[in-house]
Amino acid sequence: MVDLREERTSSLPPAKIGLGVFLAVVGSLFALFISAYSMRMNMVDWRTLPVPALLWFNTGVLVMSSIALQWAQMAARRNDMDVALVGLLAGGVSAFMFLAGQLLAWQQLNAAGYFLASNPANSFFYLITAVHGLHLMGGLVGLGRTTAKVLRSAEASQIRLSVELCTIYWHFLLLVWLVLLGLLTGWTDNFVDICSQLLS
């Protein structure tokens, strides 16, 4: 016997579920890049390229960006839209800094002779950082629209939802970046070895 009054579908807003599903797709995309990378790096001719120190700085900036958005989300929750705006702007600016830093890192590698096509490791490095950067740029569009909502003082519940969605997306991209960084710097080599031992 079913009581209809308890038959309500989940109370989460559709946009949030939508973002969740989208993140699953993005996660699967990066997981596939990572598995392609791990398969390739086990071949004998693999030469890992030196990771520019700049990446560590960039990572710090991306962490700051995530923290700023978390801060904005908490402010939006208490209806403090001025602080939320500051958080959003800080998050946006630091995300731009991260992207600029990544471009600079590319330039440094290029200057040092590590070109896109000269070695599979290089190709993977440029490709994976580019895909991550593109996702962040897409996030910046969403962040811009959210900021516009705050500026024209849209309805508080709408702002709260938008800010929350941006924050989730940012944390997710930070997490992806940390995993990628581990992979690109060779930190996770042992782990990858263990995985490939299990498979072969």
Added chain:
Amino acid sequence: MVDVPFDTVAGVPPAEVGEVELYHPRSWWTRYVFSQDAKVIAIQYSITAMSIGMVALVLSWLMRLQLGFPGTFSFIDPNQYLQFITMHGMIMVIYLLTALFLGGFGNYLIPLMVGARDMVFPYVNMLSYWIYLLAVVVLASTFFVPGGPTGAGWTLYPPQAILSGTPGQDWGIVLMLASLILFIIGFTMGGLNYVVTVLQARTRGMTLMRLPLTVWGIFTATVMALLAFPALFVASVMLLLDRLLGTSFFMPTLVEMGTLTKYGGGSPILFQHLFWFFGHPEVYIVALPAFGIISDLISVHARKNIFGYRMMVWAIVGIGALSFVVWAHHMYVSGMHPYFGFFFATTTLIIAIPTAIKVYNWVLTLWRGDIHLTIPMLFALAFIVTFVNGGLTGLFLGNVVVDVPLSDTMFVVAHFHMVMGIAPIMAVFGGIYHWYPKVTGRMLNEALGRFHFWVSFLGAYAIFFPMHYLGLLGMPRRYHDIGETAFVPASAHDLNAFMSVAALIVGFAQLVFLFNLIWSLFKGREAGGNPWGAASLEWQTPETPPGHGNWGKELPIVYRWAYDYSVPGAAGDFVPQNEPPAGVLAQGAHP
């Protein structure tokens, strides 16, 4: 399925319209062209998919002409033959079947079947169609670029896909990869809609376990596609970079036309893993919606509840999950560790279990049912028979030792055409004959429909049954011209000619079907709201075709599953999902 007790229903107020939330078209353009209404988008998807599908049909004619009468048609050279193979396969699998099942049937049926007014993100849904259309246009444009479309085979294996010698090496392959990338972006937009709509926009009382199996099939297929298409995306992006920027993701060191290429160190096998990690789930992305549609068709047209509903749902989900761990059975001939082969052969054979459960349940649904041999039912029966046929040869090919000698023969062509060509297209036709009255308000012409069914069904067997035999003889696939070969007897050539004639006739029957679609739109018999006496929600709309927003002022409330046919004691021979229990009892009271 248990009815909701009367007293608990009494307390539920009807859901008022969220009128403000609904998008309203303001002009002809936004109503019929840039529409955000899922029903219009569904029709746009279907027309586009069928149009490009006709191109693929013509390509199959050309291939059959060459195979049946080698040397007769001088305008088909070996390069063109490879291009026809490639485009035929790619169009049929991705741009026709995937788009038609998910974009066409999914868009039309999901909101109506779950009792929603529209998809949850209508704007994104509209974008999804236009990006799909762009992908199709880019794909079709390869017929007109210098060098023509790519002839790499629909699997696009590197290194040959991007080396000279393969037709379409200049533009064809680049545009093909670009088109695939666009398709995946567009599909992801649509797929988000289908999943979130099923999860979030179901009307009250529509629990997951009351969804029609069509929705379960489309939903599971969409989830799979969302997880599998990224693999094709990754492979396409990397192959595109190899082709355009000279990277070596997939390209090993090799000599091309006597000169060493700039490539080095790439792994072609890596591409195969990525491709088939998408490619195998793709088979079930096409099959699961077909499973769902067939379940609904046989239940409605045999006037009997579906046998083992819960088992059917879990079989769909189980098949979906298993299909992600079988991909390397497409790569036995690429060489792999014997334990790998053992693992993938085992998982492949395990899929037979949930699939067999489904077939048994369909047969048990039919058993002692009141079977009406309507056109949708005929197509449903044809689907079951054909899918079993194709599935059985799948058991052969799933075994490494049997697959290796058969892999490059016509046997494989016959197998996959049965299982993911003929079978799903039977489900598509059955679905169109079944839901056309809801979409247009008119029935399709019966006589033309029966002609279409019998010619397509018998014709398809005339083409593909003998093809198994040719494969066992060792007749290779992908060959433009077999020539004089000791192991292929003269009779095999006659058989080839016979199959080609059958293919031409089957193709002609599809033209009759298209004519029927258009003719019935104007001259078909008026259908009324529920011509088949079906219980699921889409047949209970206040208007036919359903108006904007699908339902009138109030959303329907669902009291039961979608399969209450021939219920003992009930007045009619079916009970609609949204009929309150009180009404059923009152009707059931009179003798």
